[in-house]
Amino acid sequence: MKKFFIYVFVFILVFNVGILQAQDLNIKVSSETVTMKIGESKQLDAVVLDNAGNKIENREFIFFSRNSRALSVVDTTGLATAIKHGEYDVIVISPGDPQLRSNITVTVEPAPISKIEVQGIPENIYAGIPIPLELKVTDEAGFERPEKVIKLSSSDEDIISVAPFTKLIPKEKGTAKITATVDGVNETIEINVIENPIAEILLTSDMVEGRSGDVFTLTAMALDKAGNQVTDAPINYSFTGESFDVSAAPSGLITEEGKFVADQPGVYVINATSGPAAASITVQANNRNVSRKIDVVGQGSVNNKHTSDLWIWEGEDGKDYAVTGTWGADGTAYFWDVTDPAGIQLVDSVKVDARTVNDVKVSEDGKVAVISREGASNRKNGLVIIDVSNPRDAKIISEFSENLTGGVHNVFIYKNHVYALSAGRKYYSINIEDPKNPKIVGEFELDTPGHSIHDVWVHDGIAYSSNWTDGVQLVDVGNGIAGGTPSNPVQFASYAYPSGSNHAAFPYKDEKTGKFYVILGDEEFPYGLDPSGRKPSRAAGFLHIIDFTDLKNPKEVAWFQVPFAGSHNFWIEDDILYAAFYNGGVRVVDISGELLGDLNRQGREIAWIVPEDPDGYVANAPFTWGAQPHKGHIFYSDWNSGLWSAKLQPIVPDNAKIDNK
């Protein structure tokens, strides 16, 4: 018994000592703060000490920087190299038991300022016309230093004075030196102010009366005293207005090119100024009056699973059919007879090894459908080609997964070729002349860092792919504009915007104005997930209208936004946009004529309809996926309730007041 207690005592002693030893080890860095110069390398060090301050041998260390692009650190040696100025943390870990950590704060000193560049100086500087300067400060390491405050001074304030926000005010004829100074570095330019020749501005508009949303094209001509045109006179446009509706503030948009659009019906005064010369005209924007009534016509309910995309087509028998996909379910695609939009009938279905059939498309001749596959049990996803010459007896012709195992999110059929996305990275063009034996003939992939793709749509031999942060890519796959073919896709234009949310694209040419637009849709879900998965969701994002008339200089000119809803798939036919806005249902928008500014505020929305179904997969939770017009009806698929049809009622006479709901 005595022995037992001794054993216990010794055990407790050893155990506790062990713990104490382990707890008393600590890591010590040679210096908690280190200062470096750009380009300099420095060895960072650390040791492990016991509580008596003795160094513990054979401890390894792992070093890493919290910002390796600005301060690189070799993780096993601790050799740090400064790349960019700033303050950075280096973390040091000593593996083992106990595992120890410490931090070193490294300050990389900024390099001295080396130069100041002054840009944006026009050739002729007229007295009375302010000049906004563009200034760029660079240091000796080559980094731009926008945080630096630049001091501007003029050698003669009577000729040119300096105004806030780096503006110069030329006051009278003469020469003055403008000096920009930062940290003792100066840049001086000599500016010669000439007498302002502008005596008069002639301002005209292509119309004096239009509607809200119509674009007024302004022409302002600056003339000198002799009546000669001053071609380089900078013209500033502005407007004031009075709304017809006393409860609505007059608003609109005017561009530096001289385009004006009114959001609210009203009378607007357009001003053009160039220095002291000014002119104005008055225009009137009447009520656009495009609202129309829209009615639900029918529904093909799917309430036991989510519904994804849709495609409507005229079958070989002259009847009209639809195919819809399903999402996060059992790999089913449904075929519907929609000849009578009020009596949509389910006529067949095809089930494949997948969880999601995200996209469905049908060939131009209505004989072949292609459905995409994600979540196959063998992880070989790809696509499935289906004979739909008799949609009442849809038959699988072939399955194709070569290079598409990662899942096909979207597909398109165009002239015997399927354009299929692969794992969100690129798309392949696949020849299906023999649909039993599809064959990859080409592919398109960007080479940007971290590139990805969400959708591809083909029209008139041009593939429009939506590539998230890389925006829309216009690729010739047979149009001829850039010599491309399905086997040799050639990219010839693109446009990206800052949010990086480009999810879908649809081309549109306005025959009256000759404008060529590509409408780009966002997909955003900033409001997070419903934890239960059984409550309505809410999306964000909107449609961006890009003027691609000049392919080399595409410009974002307008947008369509629905508050607290988000865009998804959309379609354009006869100058009307049919856009699914998830929780905002289907929005029908007049996009006739030139487009500029906020289309929704301009009263261009013709109608909207929200599919609410108390028996839906999630009850009364509209989440509209896509919309497609067909033979006078609008068909749309909804995530929670299946396939729907609606009818837009005829246009009512001008100025008649209607209730569109």
Place this chain on the structure above:
Amino acid sequence: MKVQSVLKKSIFLVTAFLTFNFGVKAQDYYVYVTAESEDEVALIKFDGKNATVEETIPVGIWPAEIEGPHGINVSPDGKYWYLSLAHGNPYGTLYKYSTESNEVVDTVRLGLFPASLQVSKTTGLLYCVNFDLHGDMVPSTVSVVDPEEMIEIERIETGVMPHGSRISSDGLFHYSVGMMSGELFEISTTKLKVTRKLNLDGIAEEMPAMGGMDHSKMDHSKMGHTMMTESAPMYHSETKPTWAIPHPTNGKVYVAGNGSDEILEVDLEKWEITNRFKTGKAPYNCDVTPDGKYLVATYKGSGETGIWDLKKGKELPRIKNTRNVTHGVTISSDSKFAFISVEGIGGEPGTMDVIDIKNAKKVASVDMGKQAGGIIFWKME
């Protein structure tokens, strides 16, 4: 005497009472399982008889896209669980969750299709393979992440489609396989570099390309199939290793040969294959009991689970899983139970089976979200 007798009886009774209470107190086992086609993670409790989904945690941020939760693991101290969401734009993301609240703590973007992952108890760093399942047949990497700061500190290149990674019990070495290059990689968790690699197809290493193999000397007709449309045929490993699990004590690593229907035993000292266990069809994941006695492997191709007595080198009677497509396995810390994730097909739910290892018997089962995949034992209570 009487007092002594009473005292003795009392001690006996108290001891008996305590023993009885201790003995009958049921153990609860907690396991996290991913549902790859549902974008959720199930926290499942097994009380010794029944398995129940305690909580379903939705993961990801895109309601209309499947983001594919794939790899999952729990920190050595049990306070956090880590999850790789494989499908990104294009890169996948590592999520850190609190086991206390099952809420997101932080995230960090990794490489293409991040999959299996684990925190080393020695370095405290997390090592996650970038599977790049659907990418080109080129070597991918293992990401090294500081889970405290949630920043990626290093990427270590390994083979084509790195997968099935686990760390040695001392926390010093990370083992993973190149599924398509047919290689086993050993990474030093402290030196952050590949220390050894072993070709599991028995092909001499030479060229740096394609995971270090000389393809010019290969007979491709005996090695699976071509994949590319126009370029030269790509090498696909015959062994197609999908998982590597180091034994806690015997100095071996066991590798699931998904293509060759075998478990390969690799001796770490000799760094060579020293044994092969013929298994059911397409072994996918495997795990070894903490006591080192048994290896449990999932047979993805036959929907079965195999248990191997490692001392005898023999397989116990196979267990048919509840559904087809058996995926992952994790073992309780008391070495008694194996928890198996079973994907199912199409619209079927995913399932977690519980197997009594010693008796080679399925004792419980519970359905969860679709395509049950990544699985990790959390704790016993």
